Amino acid sequence: MKASITFLIILILVGGFIVINKEQTPIENEPTSVETESKKDRAPDFTLNDYDGNSQTFSEISEGKIAVVNAWAVWCPFCKKELEDFAQLQNNFGDEIVVIAIDRAESLKKAKGFTDSINVTDKMTFLLDPSDSFYRSIGGFSMPETIFVNAKGEIVLHKRGPIDLAEMTEIINSIK
Numbered sequence: 001m002k003a004s005i006t007f008l009i010i011l012i013l014v015g016g017f018i019v020i021n022k023e024q025t026p027i028e029n030e031p032t033s034v035e036t037e038s039k040k041d042r043a044p045d046f047t048l049n050d051y052d053g054n055s056q057t058f059s060e061i062s063e064g065k066i067a068v069v070n071a072w073a074v075w076c077p078f079c080k081k082e083l084e085d086f087a088q089l090q091n092n093f094g095d096e097i098v099v100i101a102i103d104r105a106e107s108l109k110k111a112k113g114f115t116d117s118i119n120v121t122d123k124m125t126f127l128l129d130p131s132d133s134f135y136r137s138i139g140g141f142s143m144p145e146t147i148f149v150n151a152k153g154e155i156v157l158h159k160r161g162p163i164d165l166a167e168m169t170e171i172i173n174s175i176k
Contacts, residue, residue, distance in 0.1 A: 040154035043067065043147060044137040048102065048127040051112050056127055058100070059153065066097045066175050067149040068168065071135045073104040074114045076143045078162035083115065085165040087123035089172070097172060099124040105132040150175050 047057045061067070070086060072079040083101060090099040101124060103111040108128060115121040129135070138147055138158065148157040148171050156175050 040150075040156065043069070043149040043153050043155050044134065046129075046134050046137065048129050048134070051108060051121070051126055051128070056125070061100060061125060062098050062149065062153070064151050065095075066093075066151055066172060067100060068097060068146060068172070069100045069102065069134075069149065070144055070146040071102050071104055071129075071138070071140055072144050074106055074110055079144055080118055081164075082144055082162055083120050084118060085163075085168060087120040088165055089168045090124045092169065093172060096176070100127060101125070102127045102129050102134045104135055105130055148172070148175060
């Protein structure tokens with residue numbers, strides 16, 4: 001009985017420590033949490049196929065532009081709205097940026113069928129990643145995940161979870 005009370009007290013103390021620490025850490029998705037680092041990480045230079053089977057390399061697609069790279073999947077409940085917002089973002093900024101949406105290990109039929117159904121297929125760059133290598137290369141652990149890359153190829157922000165058009169626009173404007 002004494003051991004279980006001791007265990008309960010330790011559990012409460014550890015839980016309290018976690019809550020206190022969580023409240024004191026910067027919000028993970030705020031641009032300043034990554035922008036304040038002195039050395040930014042380079043974006044991975046992946047090569048993946050687009051819906052037409054053409055090989056696309058990140059450095060060639062994004063050369064000299066701000067890039068927004070999103071990992072998504074048909075099964076992701078947030079991805080439909082987010083993909084629509086990314087299409088609008090690409091439209092709003094035109095040639096200043098490139099938006100790349102990378103499907104996580106789903107078939108061409110499934111991914112393209114989904115993007116066709118929401119009318120975004122021709123509004124940004126869609127790539128297929130059958131081995132899910134991009135997601136792993138950015139240390140993905142939530143869905144969706146998006147990296148914002150400046151014109152030098154440096155990751156300025158790694159956003160975990162959903163993002164809306166207003167936040168996307170604010171981030172792009174802060175990178176310009």
